[in-house]
Amino acid sequence: MNNKEFINELARRNGTSVKDTTALMAGLIAEMTAQFEEENGISIMGFGNFEVKKKLERVVINPSTKQRMLVPPKMVLSFKPSSTLKDKI
């Protein structure tokens, strides 16, 4: 399911126009992004948890060149499906 199909389905369910739905969706994404930027996690019942995790820096070695590289630390967004969603699979 790509983004277009997703928006269409969402519009159908909410009974709103595709244009309005797109605008609302952009608002939701903006809200979520803003929360993730503050390192807040988001927990959706029956769906899963979004969490911002900090990865420490580490040294990796390129096996073919034996070159050692220092990979900088970073913040990543992780998602863990809830058990109810897992059970449906």
Added chain:
Amino acid sequence: MAMDKLFLQDLADGLARRKSISKKDADAFVRNVFDIIGQNLLTDQLVKVKGLGTFKMITVDSRESINVNTGERITIDSHTKITFTPDTTLRDRVNRPFADFETVVLNDDTKTEDMEALTAPFLSASEKAEAKKEVKEEVKEEEPKAEPTPVVETETGTGTDARPEEALLPSEATKRTKTKTKTKTEEKKPEGKGGSCWKWFFWILLLLIVLAVVAYVLYEKGYLNLPQAEPVQETVVEQVEEPDTTAVEEVAEDSVEVQAEEAKEEKPVQNLEELIAQNPQFENGDYWIVGTKATHVIEKGDDFSKLVQKYYDDKTLVSYIIKYNHFKDPSYIYVGAEVKIPELVKRGE
């Protein structure tokens, strides 16, 4: 607000505020969003949402593994799992605090321990201050003190920073490795600031010049050190022309000191025995203590086992640190205390 856990309700409230719609509508909307994602994930195996990312169902084949507790061979059944890959824009926004960092290729001679084994600039200055005091007392005393300066040089050579540790993000060290020259000037600045430090500052300068010359003569490799050392020295001299004369006068007054310096430069390697004699030693140890490798300021959470791990990567050497610092009660270290890390030389070498 940071590190809070938010729920669907919070998202809906935020959305209602942003789009000025009723909370009820917003709530229904957000519920539908995740409902659709969840449902279509099951039917389509993949849901792409622009701005958020891609949810995917992946089939994992069955495989053999070993139970870590019992050592038994077990089979992990084939199963499906859900993965989420954030959109690049979202990923970059989340990672923005660290966006400036890049992956850096490490030189072969740069060890990770080196990056952390730092000497604070003020401390190295005071070390040399000690050195000077002792010059006036005795010629011999001076020789071991030749050690701190070369140490400083090699540290800068490998790109190690001499700023005090601030429980810094390790990646800052990365940045520093990239900007050796910058680091150098930063090191110099704090030394020059304090007006009372002028005197010491000149002695350090003098030592550096003499060392550079001697190094050049002694080692062919020393040529590599020179380009690094020279520019710094020159700029420093320019900055401080006036006090320079006073420094020269001082030198003239105590010609003994000059001789002492020359003497020490000429035989920096041969004085191992004297170094051994001057530092506290164990009768039956594996190593000789020959000087100060670094000075460590104790931070919260430090203990001796961490120190030895960090500086020597060998936990058996705790006793050397205790001996060198003359700790009567090793359990008594406190945050902010300065611990001298001894330079060790394997006996019989």
